[in-house]
Amino acid sequence: MSLVDVYDTETAQWSTISLNTPRGAPRLLDLGETTAIIGGLSGDLQYLSRAVDYVSADLKISNATIPSAYPQFGVAVSDRDCGIGLFTSGYQNNKPGERFNDFQPSNQSTLFVANDSSASFSQAPAFPSPRWGAGGAASNGLFAIGGGHLFGDGTTEPLTTVLDRVDLFSASTGQWSSTPLKLSVPRDYPMVQAIGDYIVFVGGSDVSKDFDILDTKSGSFIQGLKHRPALYTLRTDAAAVTIDDCLMIIAGGLVNQGRNATASVELFDACRT
Numbered sequence: 147m148s149l150v151d152v153y154d155t156e157t158a159q160w161s162t163i164s165l166n167t168p169r170g171a172p173r174l175l176d177l178g179e180t181t182a183i184i185g186g187l188s189g190d191l192q193y194l195s196r197a198v199d200y201v202s203a204d205l206k207i208s209n210a211t212i213p214s215a216y217p218q219f220g221v222a223v224s225d226r227d228c229g230i231g232l233f234t235s236g237y238q239n240n241k242p243g244e245r246f247n248d249f250q251p252s253n254q255s256t257l258f259v260a261n262d263s264s265a266s267f268s269q270a271p272a273f274p275s276p277r278w279g280a281g282g283a284a285s286n287g288l289f290a291i292g293g294g295h296l297f298g299d300g301t302t303e304p305l306t307t308v309l310d311r312v313d314l315f316s317a318s319t320g321q322w323s324s325t326p327l328k329l330s331v332p333r334d335y336p337m338v339q340a341i342g343d344y345i346v347f348v349g350g351s352d353v354s355k356d357f358d359i360l361d362t363k364s365g366s367f368i369q370g371l372k373h374r375p376a377l378y379t380l381r382t383d384a385a386a387v388t389i390d391d392c393l394m395i396i397a398g399g400l401v402n403q404g405r406n407a408t409a410s411v412e413l414f415d416a417c418r419t
Contacts, residue, residue, distance in 0.1 A: 150183075152205060166209035167197035173222035175231030177260035179203045182267075184222055184233050184258075185212070192242045194219050202263040212267065217242055218252045221291060225284040225340075229260035230317045232289045234273045235280045251276035251296075257320070274313055274322050281338040283345045287317035288362040290345045293333035308332035312347075314365060327367060329358045337386040339393050344368075346393060346414070348377060348386075355380050357414075379410045 148168040152161050165172075165183060172186035172195070181201045188195040194217035198210045212218075212233075220236035238252035255270035273291070280294035292312035298304050312327040329336075333350030340346075347358040355377040359368045377395065384398025393414035399407050 150201070161205070163201065163205055163207055165197075165199045166207070167195060167199070169195040169197060171219075173220065173233065175222050175224040175233070175258055176226045177224060177231055177258060177265050178226050178229045179263060180229075180260050180265045182231060182258050182265055185217065185219060187219075188217070192217055192239065193247050194239050194242070198267070200264045204263070206263065208264055210267070212256055214238075214254060215242075216240055216252070216254070218254050220252060220254070221280055221282050223282040223284045223289050223291070224258075225287060225289070225317065228284075228287050228317060229265075230284075230287065231258040231265075232256070232270065232282075232284070232315060233258065233267075234270070234315075235276065235282070235291055235294075237278060251278055255315075257317075270315070270320065271322055275311055275326065277309060277311075279335045279350075281333075281336045281347070281350070283338040283340040284317075285340040285343055285345055286362040288345075288365065289315040289317065290327075290338070290360055290362075291315070292327075292329055292338065292347055292358075293336040293350050295334045308334045308350075312360070323365075327360070330354065330356060330367075333358075335382070337384060337395060339386050339388045341388055341393055341414075342391050346375075348395070349382060349384060349398070352380070352382075375414055378412055379408055381408055381410070 148165040150163045169186035173184045175182040183199040196212045216238040218238040224231035234255040240248040253272040253276040257270040258267045277294035282291040295308045310329040310332040314323040331351045331354040336350030345360040357375040381398035385396040395412045
């Protein structure tokens with residue numbers, strides 16, 4: 147589908163625009179005055195789309211194509227204040243156009259930068275640790291991609307290994323850090339949100355309710371908290387959103403005792419005053 151529904155909070159009215167390339171489940175980057183709509187499921191033998199649509203604040207739309215040999219379904223992370231976004235990690239199709247796909251973890255990274263009423267992109271250094279199921283967020287020009295999993299053969303190595311690795315990309319240097327950080331526990335498909343100067347990793351674990359809090363000013367995780375923030379309800383597959391530096395975690399499934407759904411909504415109060 148190519149339809150985009152747009153809600154104007156000033157007029158309280160809906161309108162619609164159309165993407166140049168129809169696709170499902172695209173990724174979004176908020177670049178300030180421009181939104182980049184990237185990739186998605188193409189519905190053809192490519193399976194994954196290389197298309198990019200830029201939507202300006204006045205709803206004008208332009209398009210581009212990422213010139214990659216292997217279309218990618220990546221993690222989209224944006225720093226709105228800096229007007230910079232990163233499309234990286236996730237997975238790619240190593241046999242585009244063929245009858246049978248070959249999906250593998252992707253090391254491709256594309257950097258998006260806002261300019262006037264549109265944006266441009268360029269190839270960024272390769273993601274240093276390709277894996278499935280990572281999550282990410284950004285603040286102060288520091289992009290953090292953490293957690294995820296790798297598949298093994300199930301014989302000499304575990305069938306699935308959940309990871310505690312966090313990779314950092316600096317918009318100022320245009321480079322990935324050579325020294326990855328570690329989460330307090332391995333997390334798969336974690337919820338990751340930026341709250342002010344901090345990036346929070348939570349969920350994605352069946353053993354810990356605790357938050358991991360990355361200070362983007364120092365580039366390190368906060369240690370030694372007497373009262374570490376934690377979920378009240380252990381869960382996975384929840385929705386998360388940050389509004390005015392308040393983190394809301396919504397619904398999801400209980401990890402323990404099967405995968406029963408929960409209607410719980412939790413608010414992490416880190417609001418600015």
